[in-house]
Amino acid sequence: MGLALFCNSGIILRLYNLSMDAVLSPQLLDAMDAWFRAANYLSVGQIYLKENALLRAPIVLDHVKPRLLGHWGTTPGLNFIYVHLNRIICQYDLDMIYITGPGHGGPGLVASTYLEGSYTEFYPHIRFDADSIERLFRQFSWPYGIPSHVAPETPGSIHEGGELGYSLLHAYGAAFDNPDLVVACVVGDGEAETGPCAASWHSNKFLNPAQDGAVLPILHLNGYKIANPTLLDRIPREELIALFEGYGHKVHFVEGSDVMEMHRLMASTLDQVTAEIREIQRQARQEGVRTRPRWPMIVLRTPKGWTGPKEIDGKPVEGSWRSHQVPFSDMATKPDRLRLLEDWMRSYRPEELFDERGAVLPAIRQLAPTGNRRMGSNPHANGGLLLRPLEMPDFRRYAVPVPAPGAQIEENTRVLGGLLRDVMRQNEANRNFRLFGPDETASNRLGAVMDVTDKMWLDDLRPGDEHLGPEGRVMEVLSEHMCQGWLEGYLLTGRHGFFSCYEAFIHIIDAMFNQHAKWLKTTLEITWRMPIASLNYLLTSHVWRQDHNGFSHQDPGFIDHVVNKNADIVRVYLPPDANTLLAVADHCLRSKNYVNVIVAGKQPNPQWLDIDAAIAHCAAGASIWKWAGNDDGDPDVVMACCGDSVTIETLAAVKLLRQFVPDLRIRVVNVVDLMTLQQASEHPHGFEDDEFDALFTTDKPIIFAYHGYPWLIHRLTYRRRNHKNLHVRGYKEEGTTTTPFDMLVLNNVDRFQLALDVIRRVPRMKGIADAASQTYRDMLRKHKAYVSAYGEDLPEVRNWTWNGTGEPSS
Ligand SMILES: Cc1ncc(C[n+]2csc(CCOP(=O)(O)OP(=O)(O)O)c2C)c(N)n1
Numbered sequence: 001m002g003l004a005l006f007c008n009s010g011i012i013l014r015l016y017n018l019s020m021d022a023v024l025s026p027q028l029l030d031a032m033d034a035w036f037r038a039a040n041y042l043s044v045g046q047i048y049l050k051e052n053a054l055l056r057a058p059i060v061l062d063h064v065k066p067r068l069l070g071h072w073g074t075t076p077g078l079n080f081i082y083v084h085l086n087r088i089i090c091q092y093d094l095d096m097i098y099i100t101g102p103g104h105g106g107p108g109l110v111a112s113t114y115l116e117g118s119y120t121e122f123y124p125h126i127r128f129d130a131d132s133i134e135r136l137f138r139q140f141s142w143p144y145g146i147p148s149h150v151a152p153e154t155p156g157s158i159h160e161g162g163e164l165g166y167s168l169l170h171a172y173g174a175a176f177d178n179p180d181l182v183v184a185c186v187v188g189d190g191e192a193e194t195g196p197c198a199a200s201w202h203s204n205k206f207l208n209p210a211q212d213g214a215v216l217p218i219l220h221l222n223g224y225k226i227a228n229p230t231l232l233d234r235i236p237r238e239e240l241i242a243l244f245e246g247y248g249h250k251v252h253f254v255e256g257s258d259v260m261e262m263h264r265l266m267a268s269t270l271d272q273v274t275a276e277i278r279e280i281q282r283q284a285r286q287e288g289v290r291t292r293p294r295w296p297m298i299v300l301r302t303p304k305g306w307t308g309p310k311e312i313d314g315k316p317v318e319g320s321w322r323s324h325q326v327p328f329s330d331m332a333t334k335p336d337r338l339r340l341l342e343d344w345m346r347s348y349r350p351e352e353l354f355d356e357r358g359a360v361l362p363a364i365r366q367l368a369p370t371g372n373r374r375m376g377s378n379p380h381a382n383g384g385l386l387l388r389p390l391e392m393p394d395f396r397r398y399a400v401p402v403p404a405p406g407a408q409i410e411e412n413t414r415v416l417g418g419l420l421r422d423v424m425r426q427n428e429a430n431r432n433f434r435l436f437g438p439d440e441t442a443s444n445r446l447g448a449v450m451d452v453t454d455k456m457w458l459d460d461l462r463p464g465d466e467h468l469g470p471e472g473r474v475m476e477v478l479s480e481h482m483c484q485g486w487l488e489g490y491l492l493t494g495r496h497g498f499f500s501c502y503e504a505f506i507h508i509i510d511a512m513f514n515q516h517a518k519w520l521k522t523t524l525e526i527t528w529r530m531p532i533a534s535l536n537y538l539l540t541s542h543v544w545r546q547d548h549n550g551f552s553h554q555d556p557g558f559i560d561h562v563v564n565k566n567a568d569i570v571r572v573y574l575p576p577d578a579n580t581l582l583a584v585a586d587h588c589l590r591s592k593n594y595v596n597v598i599v600a601g602k603q604p605n606p607q608w609l610d611i612d613a614a615i616a617h618c619a620a621g622a623s624i625w626k627w628a629g630n631d632d633g634d635p636d637v638v639m640a641c642c643g644d645s646v647t648i649e650t651l652a653a654v655k656l657l658r659q660f661v662p663d664l665r666i667r668v669v670n671v672v673d674l675m676t677l678q679q680a681s682e683h684p685h686g687f688e689d690d691e692f693d694a695l696f697t698t699d700k701p702i703i704f705a706y707h708g709y710p711w712l713i714h715r716l717t718y719r720r721r722n723h724k725n726l727h728v729r730g731y732k733e734e735g736t737t738t739t740p741f742d743m744l745v746l747n748n749v750d751r752f753q754l755a756l757d758v759i760r761r762v763p764r765m766k767g768i769a770d771a772a773s774q775t776y777r778d779m780l781r782k783h784k785a786y787v788s789a790y791g792e793d794l795p796e797v798r799n800w801t802w803n804g805t806g807e808p809s810s
């Protein structure tokens with residue numbers, strides 16, 4: 001029969017159906033091994049060669065890339081797994097995607113997606129001929145070519161694997177609500193030492209076998225990282241088994257270095273784990289079994305750099321950390337290495353893999369599944385293709401009535417909870433929306449969602465447990481990494497989500513945010529990558545209202561971190577009240593390809609804008625609150641505010657000033673969309689200079705009360721005409737467990753300080769500056785004495801209102 005056995009032909013299916021021992025017929029075994037050799041050949045070629053791709057001549061220095069870049073060590077293992085997954089996809093008609101934690105094995109994924117034909121469909125200039133293979137080699141790790149990792153450019157990838165640790169999380173995120181999907185996930189044994197990866201094994205407790213897909217973790221125990229052995233390779237076997245059984249898995253070992261033997265072992269093991277996955281799903285789906293299953297996983301132990309050079313200069317390379325990147329270089333000074341490279345590449349017997357023209361032999365290519373079953377073409381790995389917009393209720397329905405500014409008190413995030421509850425309800429049938437949070441959904445006042453869904457929970461329930469259940473769409477686990485990673489995987493496969501988190505602790509995922517933002521930025525330039533839903537953060541329990549916790553919980557710096565990223569990707573909103581929060585959240589949930597950061601408190605807060613005014617304000621991004629000021633178009637001072645707590649403070653300062661210096665003309669500007677402050681040339685939301693000047697003037701003092709670190713406002717506005725008159729107050733790392741107002745005092749952003757700032761900066765107020773300073777010092781003394789004695793703020797602070805008339809009064 002030879003190699004001409006095609007994956008989807010009846011012949012091969014009959015062949016597959018033989019008994020376990022004969023799972024790989026000699027012919028199939030040979031064909032799969034040929035694929036493995038071809039993938040390895042193409043991987044080495046990408047790392048080393050820019051010419052003579054098919055070794056039609058002996059390798060000379062000119063054929064070799066001047067800079068040898070890439071990672072060989074992990075690659076043969078990834079190639080080996082790929083061809084075996086192809087076999088089970090064909091055999092069992094699986095809908096499968098492949099996530100590779102050691103994404104530095106990029107050449108392997110490029111090679112395999114090339115062999116299966118999907119690469120050429122995305123990149124038509126890379127065809128099946130010798131010139132194309134040369135182009136394929138040359139472009140790898142080459143300026144303006146392709147990156148060395150499994151980056152967005154790589155077909156079939158939702159996981160670049162550059163920053164290690166998140167593969168399993170992405171895999172589970174992809175599997176949620178995708179009942180027919182199997183996500184094969186390679187976890188590097190080095191990657192497995194990272195904190196996020198260590199936590200992520202618990203993800204199996206959140207996978208409902210009835211309604212979610214399956215994840216097949218494959219721990220790639222190649223024994224080494226860059227320069228060291230790995231812990232999991234060196235611990236005793238019983239400990240390794242106990243560890244993963246302890247995480248709830250059934251462990252299958254595939255171990256060895258004899259390639260043919262390993263093919264047989266891997267094939268029979270994959271048959272077995274596929275049967276186990278199917279049985280778990282059958283029991284859950286047909287018999288209604290609701291207990292948490294023991295999902296299978298594979299431990300694949302192969303030498304690092306398998307099939308590569310055994311030794312260089314008397315030192316082991318295969319089976320050693322020395323194979324991690326490029327096993328040998330310095331070809332210019334050590335010409336014998338050209339022979340080494342040639343011998344290595346010829347060991348894959350290219351003459352058996354490519355025809356005269358350089359086309360990969362059909363017998364190899366046809367081992368691949370067809371169409372969207374190819375892992376490089378699976379639409380789940382290009383999630384925008386599957387994205388359907390959320391069904392959104394009209395957010396105006398949740399609006400808080402605001403008869404007059406300040407007349408009403410609400411907890412802003414609780415109002416948002418109503419909207420999220422109905423987003424959850426309206427999309428229940430589509431199963432494409434989930435809420436993520438580290439144990440804080442209720443604490444963050446979003447508990448209304450629990451009226452329509454539970455928190456996902458598969459394990460034991462005890463009396464007193466509330467809102468826990470296996471169908472729950474609220475994902476709570478005390479790991480910000482897990483929330484973030486799941487959500488990314490969920491979004492990347494074409495669904496929607498919302499992540500609420502304490503403001504200070506979102507920093508835990510700074511690095512994960514970085515990677516997601518980089519991924520999104522890159523996809524903007526890849527025409528075949530369809531836009532996905534935005535990653536939406538609600539940061540609450542924020543710096544100014546950490547009443548229970550104190551200094552450790554006070555950190556508004558995530559915003560500073562976020563604005564470093566590409567302006568096409570990041571958006572930051574600080575809605576001052578519930579109606580603006582509703583308008584912002586509605587916008588974010590409908591948006592695509594952004595990271596939206598919303599900062600909003602959960603404590604009782606005066607409401608400023610009715611829903612129509614809120615919509616107009618959010619559409620503008622920043623505007624003059626005429627009802628709060630008295631400038632008549634010609635202010636003495638601009639009092640700007642951005643953030644809910646500091647907006648209250650600004651208005652309180654305005655009230656004081658209007659009482660004590662009634663002829664002072666004050667303009668109040670509120671900023672809800674932080675990025676309006678930046679130049680239009682720098683951010684799509686940035687105001688043109690004229691727009692900015694129309695709010696902030698070109699020459700009047702601006703006292704800007706900002707929610708976070710004050711330097712950020714300077715950073716965003718340093719090129720504005722009136723920057724020289726900008727004075728920013730914000731959080732300056734002074735904090736503790738104290739009263740809400742004392743927090744503002746400690747950071748000099750309290751109403752008295754703001755009022756004093758105004759008096760000091762408006763030239764014609766000079767005459768009263770000394771008296772005002774004295775009054776300020778007296779007030780602070782009174783405040784400090786009171787909070788020390790009574791443990792709460794002064795009555796006039798606690799009971800402060802704007803008076804609900806829009807007009808300040810004493
Ligand atoms: C979070 C993180 N820390 C460090 C690195 C640098 N790094 C790249 S590869 C690697 C070793 C990875 O070892 P392993 O996961 O075992 O992969 P493999 O052996 O398959 O190459 C390290 C430390 C990284 N990419 N990400």
Ligand SMILES: [Mg+2]
Pocket residue numbers: 188189190220221222223224225230304
């Ligand atoms: Mg390793």
